[in-house]
Amino acid sequence: MTNHKQVVYQSQLDHKSKMILRRRTKRRFNPRIFIDRTIETTAIVSLLLTGFSGVGAMACWGLEIIETNTDTNIIISGWQQQKSICLGAMLVSFSAFLGTSLVGAIFSIQRDKF
Secondary structure (H helix, E strand, O other): OEOOOEEEEEEEEOOOOOEEEEEEEOOOOOHHHHHHHHHHHHHHHHHHHHHHHHHHHHHHHHHHHHHHHOOOOOOOOHHHHHHHHHHHHHHHHHHHHHHHHHHHHHHHHHHHOO
């Protein structure tokens, strides 16, 4: 027998010979869980992007130093611009991490009602 909200999927007899019906309710959309998972995912992705941008900025910085110490006739000044782009991406993604952490802390405090 099915209902709109409940589905009976198993019946068992316990040790007193009484029938026990287990019911499984349909999952509903819970906005709190969705918001928590979105905040958590955003925080993790922004931390990863911060790390990768930092590594990219350090690599560009090293290649810029190598370029300045090599032949002066060959001038390719793209590494400084790439370094600035990586540092900017690192700053933006770290700011996103701090923002999502703050919003997540506010929601958890609001739920706990401190």
